[in-house]
Amino acid sequence: MKIDKSRLEELNQSKEWLHSGTLNGLLDNLASQNIDGQAIIEQLSKFQVAIPSWALGAGGTRFGRYNFGGEPSNLEQKIYDVGIIHSLTGSAGAISLHIPWDIPSDAQAIKELASDLDIKFDAVNSNTFQDQKGQKHSYKFGSLCNESSESRNQAVAHNIEVIKIGEQLGSKSITVWLADGSSFPGQMNFRRALDHTSDSLKRIYAEMPSDWSMFIEYKPYEPHFYHTVIQDWGTSFMLANECGDRAYTLVDLGHHLPNTNIEHIVSTLMYKGKLGGFHFNDSKYGDDDLTVGSIKPYQLFLIFNELVFGMLNNNAENPDLSWMIDASHNLKDPLEDLMESLDAILIAYAQALLVDQALLKEAQQNHDVSYCQQILQNAFRTDVRPLVRQARINNNAASNPIEAYRKLKVRKTLIDERGMDVTATGL
């Protein structure tokens, strides 16, 4: 299914009177603060976030999973789904594949389809956190860190294969998330596990094409509940330094201990030129994988504030960041959930662009703590939704994507096409 752009234009027109009023009011208000709202709209229009191929169907928990009708059952359908989101939002111009769930049978055809829908291939993701049917050596006790060289070699070979598949599609980076760890004190020797992981990562790094990057994810716990080999940004940063210049840390918002100041980590990584990518989601308790912005929107704004500052002051060699949504859609329509995520991301980005960095610096140097807080909160309190809507209109997308999605009865069409009981690969 593809979205009919003329229908979007109609829908946008019908709300134009309301939108233009609030937009103009906001632009005036910003102008009175010497902020160029149009420039912000342009930056928002350019902002693109990757959709992971596994997020297009319903997720679940260890207690069960509730199917959602019309899920995509193959890679082609997944790309169509991203195409729908991109048509509606104008900001989902990339897909991130997961191997082995999304191995293309005909890479050329898949590339053409994606190109036709204006979708790029972002980082490819390897999977050594579960055993695939018929797999020779198990990852039950680790992959890149395993005491057994056979499991390690197999996991390294898998990552290299993932890079090869990515090359065919035009990806330029691989994301390595390792579940490797242990659930009981004594089960694993921390030092040997770290040593093996470092060696394995270097072997994968050595096989990357020279224009590729490696993103190393970290996570404190789950699926192991005592120790994870790459438990925090410090370990990822250390390993990335050991691998080389094109190895970076990837931050997934849900992969932190309670109360972690994530924006501080983001700032340090950008400062040191080692921030490679971002996985957006939100959480209250652990790696809850909820819609980004649904629980802690102020934290999201503070993170974007660091990202904007980092991008403006980037003296180090950070790459263009690889942005991706990584949530689990257990209760909502996955496509609606992804569009809510994109909305929250653009809102936080717009708010961060409102911050008057010169004024903030001055207040910081004066130790005027109240005023520092007010500068940030003034940006956050501003209702920037008219800017986000205009950015979408400028991209020929829907002013209000979810409303359009519902009016166009997209889910019903997908169910009609694909049926109620399909399960997306990998779920």
Next chain:
Amino acid sequence: MKIDKSRLEELNQSKEWLHSGTLNGLLDNLASQNIDGQAIIEQLSKFQVAIPSWALGAGGTRFGRYNFGGEPSNLEQKIYDVGIIHSLTGSAGAISLHIPWDIPSDAQAIKELASDLDIKFDAVNSNTFQDQKGQKHSYKFGSLCNESSESRNQAVAHNIEVIKIGEQLGSKSITVWLADGSSFPGQMNFRRALDHTSDSLKRIYAEMPSDWSMFIEYKPYEPHFYHTVIQDWGTSFMLANECGDRAYTLVDLGHHLPNTNIEHIVSTLMYKGKLGGFHFNDSKYGDDDLTVGSIKPYQLFLIFNELVFGMLNNNAENPDLSWMIDASHNLKDPLEDLMESLDAILIAYAQALLVDQALLKEAQQNHDVSYCQQILQNAFRTDVRPLVRQARINNNAASNPIEAYRKLKVRKTLIDERGMDVTATGL
């Protein structure tokens, strides 16, 4: 020092052109959603929050404290300080005293001063969490829970004295916060400590005038680090039930374990008619006592959403809630910090008043999770600051209180009057 109201009017007038534009834009926008903005402004005008007498000077941590110039050194000066805040914000029409730090030498004179400044006496607070000079029996090992009946009796007598002082001033409630607990396994017998606490509370309850209420605070840890006798809402609720109809639970936002869903607790207490009061502050790690709204503004909105729902659907016997700010002003000017707090509270309240409860109920009954989220976020994303400003203007207060405070050079005046090196009683 007293604020010159005509100066406020001048300041408000100078920004009127900007304010009225954004206000009208917002009122139109709300009208298009069938929301009566004027009614919300009225409710905001009526909302009054108590200032605790100990918050008017600089706070500190166990590692030290940095004095702030011009702190009030006696009860009269504290009331003048609240008067300043109330003049500027129109929403600080009450003070909450702390005994023994604020025993009035001439109750009648103090009452008249407060009345003159339009300030009421909210709940009085007892102090059995530290020893006062010359105190006969120590609270080092507990007060109402102490194994020693002498310490218990002394603590009960102190609370009764606090009630008597409150009666003289027109207070109608007492807040009991107990530090009682233990720092090492084995130090205290949980059951005996709970039993003693229940008995002591009943003895205090029995001495309250018949139109008084008792608010029982809970806290999981600090200043004791293994166990606190009243560690959570469940214990406070149980004790309040044991005491009687006029005993209630008091929620302090900072008194929860990591990740607690506080709004859920608020909802349950209101539902059962047992929510008596609220202490506003914010925190990232523990009982950090930061400015409310500075860390988790969305949580504050969600709490107000429950409060508004509870007030609209109050089938049970909740009293009028006793609202108080309870933060520690370690780095900011205490008066500015309190005004930032009042601002954040009114913003959250205004946002909660925007929620369309009928629409939300319908979406909940349809299990339309995306839409439920959008209804709340639409209210939260709306920039309600013009409503709050108008509510202040209607109360003859400052449209922008902190700006006015700075333009009127209030702190400088206070320092001139009181000196740089005064320390507020109790700090």
Next chain:
Amino acid sequence: MKIDKSRLEELNQSKEWLHSGTLNGLLDNLASQNIDGQAIIEQLSKFQVAIPSWALGAGGTRFGRYNFGGEPSNLEQKIYDVGIIHSLTGSAGAISLHIPWDIPSDAQAIKELASDLDIKFDAVNSNTFQDQKGQKHSYKFGSLCNESSESRNQAVAHNIEVIKIGEQLGSKSITVWLADGSSFPGQMNFRRALDHTSDSLKRIYAEMPSDWSMFIEYKPYEPHFYHTVIQDWGTSFMLANECGDRAYTLVDLGHHLPNTNIEHIVSTLMYKGKLGGFHFNDSKYGDDDLTVGSIKPYQLFLIFNELVFGMLNNNAENPDLSWMIDASHNLKDPLEDLMESLDAILIAYAQALLVDQALLKEAQQNHDVSYCQQILQNAFRTDVRPLVRQARINNNAASNPIEAYRKLKVRKTLIDERGMDVTATGL
């Protein structure tokens, strides 16, 4: 498969020389402290813990599951597995069934088999946290709390059916664990959800035979990540009080927020006569469901210290506690894991029985904090394993159950009997 008791006796004999030496040394040491070690051995022999039917196969996480060979594929085989554990340990004389996973086709035959193996039927467990194939109304948006009366009625009827099945087998209690909750602010109305839950529980309570008890579990999060209807002991306690005298709170060690003082909750519930049951497991991060005692053995001891104190001072109407292991065996042989759990439980119980309660009370009343700590730590530091071994020998079980299990090649026999690729029902 059944364990040959004469083989156990042989194995025990072969280590007798070593065991009797350390046991006698310990008994002398205890005697020097006026502790009767033989009496403790007797209490340990009598202590019985239920094994849940779902714990006999490999568990998993949302990221995957690794099969374990020889898993039981039906209820009969599950009972045989518990029989093996009970033969080896002498302390697993009960099974706790999970409906609909374990509906007996021939209740009488199952009862006879269990009786033959000296196994009782402990609490039965209902399941409304996932949809079963062909189920009419979904629990995706709640069961007892659902906005839809159809889902609620179905869930109530299921619980009543579970009670009926339990009656046939001789159970005397039902454990209700509800996943009911929401993952996004706004999704559910807290008050209506609580109200519906209370009503539904009362309807189930009303259908219990007069000698039955209901155990109400609580949990702060997972599988929902914003709010759980019964989020803490306070809510469970309130609901149990609303249901009636035979409704109790059930404590699962993993169902708490970070840093919760669980032993304090246990103490309060026993004091108020409302502690009904216990689910043993251990965790470092969340509901990790690790082997009890593997992460926080001192906490387990402190909990048993409260339980022992509560049982000695039980002025209220607590029932005989229903003890159950509730862990997820993702990495270890499930039967070995359960035996490690039983070992840890008996060790903690033995240590708690060593505490000199009179001495402790005296030290508490003297506020001798150092000594209080030493009394508890002296009990915990004592190596009580000889007492536990002797208790097992007295029960005609194995002195060292896991060693015996391995020497008798139990797992190999089970794999030979049942195959490598069976999956236990419900997993």
Next chain:
Amino acid sequence: MKIDKSRLEELNQSKEWLHSGTLNGLLDNLASQNIDGQAIIEQLSKFQVAIPSWALGAGGTRFGRYNFGGEPSNLEQKIYDVGIIHSLTGSAGAISLHIPWDIPSDAQAIKELASDLDIKFDAVNSNTFQDQKGQKHSYKFGSLCNESSESRNQAVAHNIEVIKIGEQLGSKSITVWLADGSSFPGQMNFRRALDHTSDSLKRIYAEMPSDWSMFIEYKPYEPHFYHTVIQDWGTSFMLANECGDRAYTLVDLGHHLPNTNIEHIVSTLMYKGKLGGFHFNDSKYGDDDLTVGSIKPYQLFLIFNELVFGMLNNNAENPDLSWMIDASHNLKDPLEDLMESLDAILIAYAQALLVDQALLKEAQQNHDVSYCQQILQNAFRTDVRPLVRQARINNNAASNPIEAYRKLKVRKTLIDERGMDVTATGL
């Protein structure tokens, strides 16, 4: 006051019959496991832990402090107190000074006194987390990280002065703990703060004598409640690498977010040759500064297990570790509390020395998770107190230090000498 060693010998003799029995039983038991108990006793005898000068008086919280009688009022008395602990335990052969609280007026005399009591001078500690009376530039908004170069320069100069004082006494290292951070989003620019801190540390490092080491402490929060410049081991490790080979990370057990796997951090730091020192304490909630071993004794054992493994497999350039107790004695007699700490440390060390590393490695390589757990737990469950007692007897100290302390009425003597109302410097 000095301890009369002949009195200790008498006291030891009176319990000899009981001690030698249990010791011999244990040595036999260990021999049956091929463990040389005597070798462990020797290692325990050699283990020395530094006492910080500020721990000899009563600590407090932000809510108050309860004085303890007989506190040392000057550096000389503090050294006498450490002498008492060292005489009684044989394992407190060092003191760690805090400048400016402990500036010696006559360094030579102080050195002689310490030498006379067999006490070395461990790391010296600088203090830039509070303002001293008459200090020119404030640290309210940071010291080494401050936006103001004047505050930074003053803080650097202070650290250099601390090194000079340390040199006079024979110290070989400086510990830098920085409170530097911010309490509100926006207050501080993360990147500039980190940059300033790095520069300042390098300036201090450059002034260290060539045989000195620098230990950089980290802490996630408190006394600032939004961000701390050196918030975790990763930041400390990065800064230490930037400073040079003789800069190391220092781990304080209380300085971690909830649920952190500290032993994993210890392992990584030792592996990379960057672990410099250790501050012992225990906690349930935050930086509670309780007696080490009083809350999580198993965690302490697991940490020692990594330390022992690291010391046995030290291929990298870790220095001899600097061990120190860093607790706050709010409720117990400080000297008793310190002796309880030393006891817990030696017990955990002894348990870790029992672990059969070869067997553990084999079990890890076989993925025999149950057995791995049992190997660690067998060591932890063993009652090693007889070994610790014998190590003390071999050092001519008290078999049971606290019992001896009480029998010798040390506290009473100190109160007689010094009075009830002295407060230790810095408290």
